[in-house]
Amino acid sequence: MSIDHPSFGRIDPNRVIIFDTTLRDGEQSPGFSMNLAEKLRMAEALEELGVDVMEAGFPVASKGDFDSVHQIAQKVRNTVVCALARSGGRNDITSAGEAIRPAKRGRIHNFISTSPLHMKYKLRMEPETVLELIEAGNRASRQFTDDVEWSAEDGSRTDPDFLCRCVETAIRAGATTINIPDTVGYSTPEDMARIFTDLRTRVPGADRVIFSTHNHNDLGLAVANTVAALNAGARQVECTINGIGERAGNAALEEIIMVLRTRHDVLPYTTGIHTERLLRTSRMLSTITGFDVQPNKAIVGRNAFAHESGIHQDGILKNAATYEIMTPESVGWNRTSLVLGKHSGRAAFRDKLKAMGYENLEEAQFNEAFSRFKDLADRKKVIYDEDLVALVDDEVRDHARIRFVALDVTAGSRRPATADLVLDVDGARREGHAEGQGPVDAAFNAIRAIVAHDATLQLYSVGAVTEGSDAQARTSVRLEEDGKLVDGQGADADTLVSAVRAYVHALNKLLVKRDRAEPAALDA
Ligand SMILES: CC(=O)SCCNC(=O)CCNC(=O)[C@H](O)C(C)(C)COP(=O)(O)OP(=O)(O)OC[C@H]1O[C@@H](n2cnc3c(N)ncnc32)[C@H](O)[C@@H]1OP(=O)(O)O
Numbered sequence: 001m002s003i004d005h006p007s008f009g010r011i012d013p014n015r016v017i018i019f020d021t022t023l024r025d026g027e028q029s030p031g032f033s034m035n036l037a038e039k040l041r042m043a044e045a046l047e048e049l050g051v052d053v054m055e056a057g058f059p060v061a062s063k064g065d066f067d068s069v070h071q072i073a074q075k076v077r078n079t080v081v082c083a084l085a086r087s088g089g090r091n092d093i094t095s096a097g098e099a100i101r102p103a104k105r106g107r108i109h110n111f112i113s114t115s116p117l118h119m120k121y122k123l124r125m126e127p128e129t130v131l132e133l134i135e136a137g138n139r140a141s142r143q144f145t146d147d148v149e150w151s152a153e154d155g156s157r158t159d160p161d162f163l164c165r166c167v168e169t170a171i172r173a174g175a176t177t178i179n180i181p182d183t184v185g186y187s188t189p190e191d192m193a194r195i196f197t198d199l200r201t202r203v204p205g206a207d208r209v210i211f212s213t214h215n216h217n218d219l220g221l222a223v224a225n226t227v228a229a230l231n232a233g234a235r236q237v238e239c240t241i242n243g244i245g246e247r248a249g250n251a252a253l254e255e256i257i258m259v260l261r262t263r264h265d266v267l268p269y270t271t272g273i274h275t276e277r278l279l280r281t282s283r284m285l286s287t288i289t290g291f292d293v294q295p296n297k298a299i300v301g302r303n304a305f306a307h308e309s310g311i312h313q314d315g316i317l318k319n320a321a322t323y324e325i326m327t328p329e330s331v332g333w334n335r336t337s338l339v340l341g342k343h344s345g346r347a348a349f350r351d352k353l354k355a356m357g358y359e360n361l362e363e364a365q366f367n368e369a370f371s372r373f374k375d376l377a378d379r380k381k382v383i384y385d386e387d388l389v390a391l392v393d394d395e396v397r398d399h400a401r402i403r404f405v406a407l408d409v410t411a412g413s414r415r416p417a418t419a420d421l422v423l424d425v426d427g428a429r430r431e432g433h434a435e436g437q438g439p440v441d442a443a444f445n446a447i448r449a450i451v452a453h454d455a456t457l458q459l460y461s462v463g464a465v466t467e468g469s470d471a472q473a474r475t476s477v478r479l480e481e482d483g484k485l486v487d488g489q490g491a492d493a494d495t496l497v498s499a500v501r502a503y504v505h506a507l508n509k510l511l512v513k514r515d516r517a518e519p520a521a522l523d524a
């Protein structure tokens with residue numbers, strides 16, 4: 001059966017109205033207050049995202065809240081602009097009505113608690129008084145707009161018979177949307193199914209209104225409860241971007257939308273959301289509030305489409321559907337991200353090198369680079385592209401006759417630094433020991449002990465490839481021999497190993513020059 005709604009006209013039975021309350025309930029998260037300009041930017045983004053209703057604020061709360069609802073009502077044209085009001089508040093409904101006056105389509109959302117706990121201890125009202133205020137609040141709201149929503153605050157903990165009386169009263173007094181919030185996030189999906197089924201079958205006039213669900217996430221069930229309510233006949237969902245809201249937050253809009261889209265086989269509902277705008281809307285909210293979502297947040301978290309383990313990466317490269325139930329592009333990401341780390345395998349490593357332009361590595365070079373990458377990944381949390389460039393460049397050395405194998409250094413303030421170095425020279429393992437003015441000097445002297453040369457050190461500089469104390473060190477060394485200058489670079493999580501690699505790199509270049517003139521064996 002389709003419903004004739006004052007703001008939406010005839011609504012298809014499976015069309016779900018997306019009611020975004022980022023600017024009202026979302027803003028109630030401690031530390032998430034937004035100023036007028038920020039609210040206007042968010043409102044514009046929500047309109048572009050395609051939400052059907054945006055709850056822009058609680059006008060009686062402050063002049064700032066009134067002004068932002070009023071200005072959003074002036075600006076937004078394609079979305080219903082809604083203002084919150086207490087059903088029995090002294091000036092709430094007038095204030096809400098004035099605030100939404102400029103809206104092309106405006107809604108007043110009035111609410112009052114209906115649970116025994118809230119009525120007795122918070123409102124200090126008898127149930128009959130609450131019923132009177134429901135009646136009065138909805139009639140007053142209808143003076144300003146035909147689009148009136150009523151909420152039973154703490155509805156999920158309300159006596160079912162009394163809830164039916166409240167809803168019947170609200171419908172009779174002109175409410176066109178009936179919202180049953182799980183205000184404290186206490187319910188289970190089974191509770192939700194029971195509540196909505198009960199109301200829809202028992203309350204006279206239930207077939208003329210839209211039922212709405214508003215779930216808090218105190219037990220992590222907000223989205224599951226929302227889906228359960230839809231299956232029991234609710235056709236409006238209240239939610240926020242990134243799931244922000246009181247305490248543990250509200251049901252996250254992006255999660256609900258992608259549940260409906262991804263599991264359309266069993267959830268045959270439609271919405272007007274442009275899913276490819278989800279990520280940018282989430283990012284805009286994070287920028288405005290200063291709170292990032294956690295990396296593992298569904299849909300919009302940094303890791304939502306990132307894969308680090310080799311088996312998954314291999315599967316993704318063969319067919320993304322093996323490990324992705326929706327495409328990253330469908331929610332606004334550019335692409336799947338294969339994150340290289342200690343769990344990665346050769347397939348992802350090869351794919352990454354290819355993407356970085358290293359397509360023609362010989363198998364031996366590739367294997368060596370992969371083994372060094374694994375070694376680095378064991379020591380470093382995040383491997384950046386720059387790390388790989390440094391690592392592979394270090395490996396792809398023309399005519400590398402000398403190769404680094406191992407280094408042990410002792411250093412300190414009480415005795416000279418010493419270095420024990422192992423190099424592979426022309427395929428043979430060679431060991432050298434040396435002292436020095438410091439650990440770098442000792443390490444460079446150990447190179448001389450293994451490979452005799454007259455070159456002098458002209459430059460030695462070291463910097464971090466990326467940030468963090470576990471960043472790779474990138475070292476540059478310049479050697480001079482017979483007027484010839486050569487530069488070498490090295491990179492490693494260990495600064496001294498990085499220095500030796502740089503020196504060896506430069507030395508290899510010198511050998512190439514020497515060999516061209518006069519091939520010779522390398523002896524200490
Ligand atoms: C579940 C929700 O998210 S509901 C929305 C919650 N959001 C907010 O509260 C944010 C905005 N709130 C505010 O700015 C203020 O609380 C105001 C302006 C609404 C009220 O401020 P004050 O008059 O100072 O009251 P205060 O906040 O201390 O207490 C709330 C009062 O509202 C009453 N109240 C709560 N809900 C209702 C209601 N639906 N109808 C009538 N009165 C209500 C409470 O019983 C209490 O009344 P009391 O002062 O007589 O005991």
Ligand SMILES: CC(C)C(=O)C(=O)O
Pocket residue numbers: 025111151152153154179181182183184214216
């Ligand atoms: C005002 C209502 C809808 C609310 O935010 C709640 O009960 O959580």
